[in-house]
Amino acid sequence: MGTLKFHIIFSLIFLMSFSSFSQTKEQLELQRKKYRVEITKLNTLLFSEIRKEKNALEELKDIKQKIDVRNKLINTINLEAQLLSKGIRTNQRKLQKLNKSLEDLKADYAAMIYKSYKSKSQQSRTMFLLSSQNFYQAYKRLEYMKQYTSFRKKQGEEILVQAVYIKKLNDSLGYQKRVKDTLILVEKDQKAAIEVDRKKQEGLITTIKKKEGKYKREIQQKVKEEKRIAARIDKIVKEEIASANRLALSKLKDKPAATKKNEFILSPEAKALAAKFELNKGKLPWPIQEGVVVRRFGKQSHPSFPGIIINGTGLHIVTSKGSSANAIFNGEVLNILVGSGGTKNVMIRHGNYITSYNNLENSYVQKGDKIITGQKIGKIFTDKITGKTTLVFVLLQNTNKLDPASWMLRR
Incomplete structure (x- = not known):
């Protein structure tokens, strides 16, 4: 035994x-x-x-x-x-x-x-x-x-x-x-x-x-242009918050004692939506079906010239030609911006959170539309020279930019 x-x-x-x-x-x-x-x-x-x-x-x-x-x-x-x-x-x-x-x-x-x-x-x-x-x-x-x-x-x-x-x-x-x-x-x-x-x-x-000097000048010019666009978007976001707050205050019977600058005044419904958005942190879907992240969020050295610092306001995602951008959560179209080259940027509000879908060839939605998770909101622009189809995806809480990768499902 x-x-x-x-x-x-x-x-x-x-x-x-x-x-x-x-x-x-x-x-x-x-x-x-x-x-x-x-x-x-x-x-x-x-x-x-x-x-x-x-x-x-x-x-x-x-x-x-x-x-x-x-x-x-x-x-x-x-x-x-x-x-x-x-x-x-x-x-x-x-x-x-x-x-x-x-x-x-x-x-x-x-x-x-x-x-x-x-x-x-x-x-x-x-x-x-x-x-x-x-x-x-x-x-x-x-x-x-x-x-x-x-x-x-x-x-x-x-x-x-x-x-x-x-x-x-x-x-x-x-x-x-x-x-x-x-x-x-x-x-x-x-x-x-x-x-x-x-x-x-x-x-x-x-x-x-x-041609190092030429390339460096081109990069620095692009960095300046990106900063200019980011500043313009920041300005529009602040204007949209101010506009939304004026409307919210006009509907409230009991006026709040004080409101913080550049922060949404939330109705009970907006608070509930923001809370649901927060609960889904790390589980939100990606705004494209398939793709590769070619630039991440935050300050980073340029891959070819480490001395030049670039600031990723969101994620740059390359996907296949003809792809559409999809809403990552329920919300309402806050604004649709048009860039200098005619590309569009659809901004969707989720309580006090905003998702921005930039570099769209066209949009399938209009300002004020109610949006559901996964809804197609626009076709992503394909650059005729590089052949790349790139979505620039940005996430904000009021005016504070967040890293979208930490909010979405891990891939």
Whole structure:
């Protein structure tokens, strides 16, 4: 019985450790798949279009982003391979222990079979019983013979169980080794792809260095233009808040003692909507079906000229041509702004929150329209020169800009 308990405990430890290993491995597998999907999206959305005008800075930025994702994928593959190696070593040690245990069992079983064979004749068993000095001793001898037979049977069963464990462990080892070999091949392919991208990157850097002053002036001009547009939008948001507050005050019977500047006065319905919006933080849908974030929120160094700081007021998301922007929550169209190039910016109010969908070719909604989650609000503009379809998505609480990525579902 002690031997059987040992094997049951040993097998439970094996299964528990394998389950823990699988869980961590599963997380890495999901991460690896995510990066592979992202690389596919980058290739589709950033590199599939033939650009009418070559822009070295734009190409360099796109290649850098792809190299970064490939490096993340390689790091994940390395972690997964390390985990598999550790699992293989652990299982090999367990296999050695199981094989030793099986050899001991077989030796014990062989010894029993030999002893049983020597005393297997019915005559010897009968003589063994008849030679008893009394009835009690005969009964005990009979019980011993029964127990001995039962023990032999159990040992035979244990050998079968042990053999099954060893087969499973061998299968597991074989599978893990095949997975590891596949991962090594994937890593090799990714490294080769990075080398190709790095050569392109080096060529672009050489081109940029020849006209560094020109490119820097262009970037600085774009940064100034973005600041000017952001300031204009901030001004319009403040005007819309002031206008909405005047309307709200005219409808309120009990006037508030004081109102904070540049903050919405909320009706009970608006408060409830804002509360629902806040409750959905981290669970809100993305404003596009599929896409790649090419610029994140906040201050950041320019990817080609680290000395130049750019300020991301929201997320710049590249999506496929012909895509529409979708409302991320119920609300009301606060305003529709028209840019210098004719592109539109639809602003939707959700209590004291505002979502802004900028760089639209056209809008499907009008100011004052009630909007529901997921509703299409406009077709995203596709740049004829770069071939990119980019949505600029901004989130505000009153006039305070927030990082949209922390409010939406993780991708």
